[in-house]
Structures are given as C-alpha cells and as structure tokens.
Amino acid sequence: MRVLGIETTCDETAVAVVGSRLGGDGGEILSNEVLSQIAQHAAYGGVVPEIAARAHIDALDRLIKRALDSAGVELSEIDAIAAAAGPGLIGGILVGLTAGKALALALGKPFVAVNHLEAHALTARLTDNLEFPFIALLISGGHTQLVAVHGIGDYRRLGSTVDDAAGEAFDKVAKMLGLAYPGGPEIERLALRGDPARFEFPRPMLGRPNADFSLSGLKTAVRQELLKMESVSERDTADIAASFQAAIVDVMVDRVRAAIRMFDETTGMRPNGVVIGGGVAANDAIRRALARLCSESGLRFVSPPQGLCSDNGAMIAWAGLERLQAGLAEGMETPARPRWPLDAKPSETHHGKA
Numbered sequence: 001m002r003v004l005g006i007e008t009t010c011d012e013t014a015v016a017v018v019g020s021r022l023g024g025d026g027g028e029i030l031s032n033e034v035l036s037q038i039a040q041h042a043a044y045g046g047v048v049p050e051i052a053a054r055a056h057i058d059a060l061d062r063l064i065k066r067a068l069d070s071a072g073v074e075l076s077e078i079d080a081i082a083a084a085a086g087p088g089l090i091g092g093i094l095v096g097l098t099a100g101k102a103l104a105l106a107l108g109k110p111f112v113a114v115n116h117l118e119a120h121a122l123t124a125r126l127t128d129n130l131e132f133p134f135i136a137l138l139i140s141g142g143h144t145q146l147v148a149v150h151g152i153g154d155y156r157r158l159g160s161t162v163d164d165a166a167g168e169a170f171d172k173v174a175k176m177l178g179l180a181y182p183g184g185p186e187i188e189r190l191a192l193r194g195d196p197a198r199f200e201f202p203r204p205m206l207g208r209p210n211a212d213f214s215l216s217g218l219k220t221a222v223r224q225e226l227l228k229m230e231s232v233s234e235r236d237t238a239d240i241a242a243s244f245q246a247a248i249v250d251v252m253v254d255r256v257r258a259a260i261r262m263f264d265e266t267t268g269m270r271p272n273g274v275v276i277g278g279g280v281a282a283n284d285a286i287r288r289a290l291a292r293l294c295s296e297s298g299l300r301f302v303s304p305p306q307g308l309c310s311d312n313g314a315m316i317a318w319a320g321l322e323r324l325q326a327g328l329a330e331g332m333e334t335p336a337r338p339r340w341p342l343d344a345k346p347s348e349t350h351h352g353k354a
C-alpha cells in the first residue's frame with residue numbers, strides 16, 4: 001500500500017509518499033519533500049499565521065508533484081491520501097486538509113485525517129518498527145508533552161507543559177540573546193562553547209511525581225540574569241546558552257523518568273521504549289541525556305533522524321497508513337481542528353470542544 005501524506009499545520013509545507021513493507025516491518029519512505037517557510041517568518045521572530053497559510057497555498061501543488069516524481073509513482077498508483085487535520089494553525093490546516101480531500105475525491109481513493117501529534121508519536125514505528133506500548137516525548141515550538149502510546153488511537157497523556165513549550169523557551173531565550181530565529185539550533189551551537197555550570201538556572205518541576213513541565217520560570221530567570229549584566233560579551237552569551245540548555249536537559253530527563261514511573265504504576269507494565277519527536281528532538285544534548293536515562297532504565301530509546309523529528313509529510317503518510325490498516329481511519333467528515341488533544345474522546349473533538 002502507498003499513501004501520500006500532506007503536512008501544513010505550522011510553517012513547513014511537506015508532502016511524502018510512504019509504502020508499507022511486506023510482513024508489517026515498518027514503512028518505506030519513497031519520497032519526503034519539505035519546504036520550510038522559516039525565511040518568510042524570521043523577520044517577525046516567530047510564525048505569522050496568515051503568511052504561513054498563504055505560503056502553503058503557493059507551495060502545495062508543486063510539492064505534491066515533486067513528491068510523486070521523486071517517489072517515481074503516478075497519482076493513480078497512490079492507494080490513499082492522508083493529511084494532518086490538526087492541531088495547529090487553522091489557515092494552514094485548511095489548505096492541506098482541503099487539498100488532501102479533493103485529491104482523494106478526484107482519485108476515488110480513501111482519505112485519512114491524521115492528528116499531527118499522533119504522527120510524531122508513531123514515527124518510531126515507521127523508522128524502527130517499535131512495538132506498542134511505548135512512551136513518546138513530543139517537544140516542539142507548539143507542544144511539550146509525554147504520552148503513553150498503547151495502540152493506534154489509544155493514547156494517554158502522562159504530562160504536558162503548564163506554560164511554554166520547549167521550543168518556545170529556546171526561541172524566547174535566543175531572542176533575548178540577540179540570536180536568529182529559530183533559536184533552538186543557535187542555542188545548541190553556542191552551548192558547545194559555553195560553560196553549563198556558570199549560571200544556576202532553575203529546573204522547574206524537578207522531582208514532582210507527575211510528568212508535567214513548566215518552562216516559563218526558566219526563561220524569566222535568564223532574563224533576570226541578563227538584566228543584571230552591564231554588557232553582555234560573547235563569552236556571557238555562550239555561557240547563558242550552555243547553562244540554559246543544561247537546565248532544559250535536566251528537566252527533560254527528570255520528566256521522562258517520572259513518566260516511566262507513572263507508566264509502570266498505572267499499567268503494571270514496562271513500556272517497550274521511549275521515543276522523541278518534534279523540532280526540539282533534534283537537540284543532541286537532549287538526545288544523549290535521554291539515551292543515557294533509557295539505557296540505565298533498561299528501555300529502548302528511539303530517536304528518529306532529524307528530518308523525521310521536525311515536521312514532515314512521511315509521518316503523516318505513515319500514521320494514515322497505520323490507521324487504514326487498523327480500520328480506524330477518520331475520513332472526509334473530519335473538520336480542521338486547531339486544538340486536538342491526542343487523548344480526547346471522539347465525541348469531544350467532533351463537537352469542537354477539545
């Protein structure tokens with residue numbers, strides 16, 4: 001089976017073709033085209049929804065053609081179309097969702113609406129064929145949560161941020177330091193030359209029994225430190241970046257540890273592994289720390305390649321394929337859902353309450 005997947009919930013227009021492998025052994029990515037709009041948003045220091053929606057309209061049909069060409073398949077050889085129906089920016093979602101539905105209608109093929117967060121969580125099955133149940137840490141510019149993934153459509157949130165998302169914290173601190181947007185990669189690069197022990201920034205929620213996150217206090221602590229300085233040298237900037245990243249790493253490790261404990265206590269089972277997804281999952285310091293935690297806990301750690309952690313069409317196509325194979329596809333009737341918690345009951349999402 002070959003599925004074409006469309007992703008337009010944020011600032012990446014992405015289209016991919018993914019095929020199933022015989023015997024259900026993960027998936028095969030036949031093409032994975034991503035067009036980042038970062039350059040168009042950079043001047044504003046963040047994603048501007050109206051610019052994003054227009055850019056998706058400009059790019060999408062071209063990208064669909066490119067994804068088919070690089071996969072070497074015709075539209076008629078596609079068995080189903082999947083598109084992200086949320087959560088995210090409504091204007092962008094409508095572009096991808098409507099294009100996906102129209103294509104499916106014209107081709108007479110099934111349409112599958114995909115939850116963007118579900119797609120991040122299921123990527124570890126595409127790349128590493130990870131068996132259920134497992135724990136997913138989703139960390140991006142818009143989301144920071146820990147989810148127990150028991151099966152397709154069977155997700156339970158273990159914790160989430162009560163304020164800023166992890167990527168948001170990286171971006172805001174980067175802005176304070178005068179670094180370019182998006183700030184995550186800039187901070188990671190600078191942190192390599194900085195002293196992570198120079199500033200003792202807070203590690204909010206550390207040691208709490210739940211698996212929630214709080215990151216706005218950490219951001220404020222960085223601001224206060226900067227206000228205390230008369231001038232900020234390159235050395236200072238690197239040290240702040242390193243000290244901030246060290247705090248984030250400690251928070252991530254502690255919260256994932258809490259999630260593993262919660263999973264064990266509530267299910268009486270061990271998860272088969274921990275997976276990470278979302279743009280912040282590209283951060284090498286976070287990856288290394290979580291790999292260490294998992295090896296100490298005797299758990300498998302799956303960190304998909306960077307291109308499959310940040311927003312992409314392959315994860316949407318794969319989640320669509322998994323849903324179709326499980327007979328759990330939500331189709332044409334699915335509306336665009338700017339908010340769509342992974343663990344919402346279908347009745348809540350259908351009435352737009354979630």
Ligand code: KG4
Nearest residue numbers: 140141142167182183184185279280283310
């Ligand atoms: O998943 P993503 O591409 O878009 C959404 O937010 O949905 O994530 C983008 C976020 C940005 O906040 C960016 O600063 C952050 O991911 N990011 C990183 C790194 N690369 C991207 N944060 C920390 N370290 C990185 N290497």
Ligand code: ZN
Nearest residue numbers: 140278310311
């Ligand atoms: Zn994402």
